[in-house]
Amino acid sequence: MKTDIRNDTAVKAESLATVLGGQKIIDIPAFEVKHGEVMVIIGPNGSGKSTLLMSLAFLLKPASGRVIFNGNPVETQKQILETRRKIAVLFQESLLLSGTVWDNVMLGLRLRGVKKEDAKPRVEKWLKRFGVLELAKRQSLTLSGGEAKRVSLARAFALNPEVIYLDEPFTALDSPTRQSLLEDFESVLRETGVTTVMVTHERNEAL
DSSP: OOOOOOTTEEEEEEEEEEEETTEEEEEEEEEEEETTOEEEEEOOTTSSHHHHHHHHTTSSOOSEEEEEETTEEEOSHHHHHHHHTTEEEEOSSOOOOSSBHHHHHHHHHHHTTOOHHHHHHHHHHHHHHTTOGGGTTSBGGGOOHHHHHHHHHHHHHHTOOSEEEEESTTTTSOHHHHHHHHHHHHHHHHHHOOEEEEEESOHHHHO
16 A cells, blocks of 8 residues: 655655665665755765665665655565656766667667657657767767766656756766766756766865
8 A cells, every 4th residue: 555655755764874885875864855956965985975875775785774756655576667668867987788779769669668650759859859869870989078978968858857856967077078068958858857866075066
């Protein structure tokens, strides 16, 4: 039975603690992100930001506590798998697979069972929105860092995620590329209103 804890809350954590290598990395009494909110967590390297993000995204299993998604506790493996289909995660590395740009953006939709005729316009829309549609037939491993990051963003947004998590996504880019991409990313967030949690150690990036 699902219990609707709070309708306006997208992600909530209670008494969340994660242990890695026998060491408690995070111990968070309470955490909450509302629907449509953009939350940026800033802190130095090694402060546990990425561990918190991975725990919220169900990529790390907490030692204690729980994560609540859309008002419902996510506890069983089935619930975790169902919730992962509603989120997207971007890392510092673009993590593109061998194949074309088009194939990479299409992959997530295919894995989630989206029909080809429905997936194609979504792939085209987001490649175009992030300015890389002309690269659709390019091999992904030949892309520059900025191009690869744009493809990664297109892949994430094509999934129509309810929540998007970003782990230091722009850190490795040169300054002009990063600034241009941040402006496009901010514009997309305003257009879509997608709930967003991002971690960074860069103050300017956070702002």
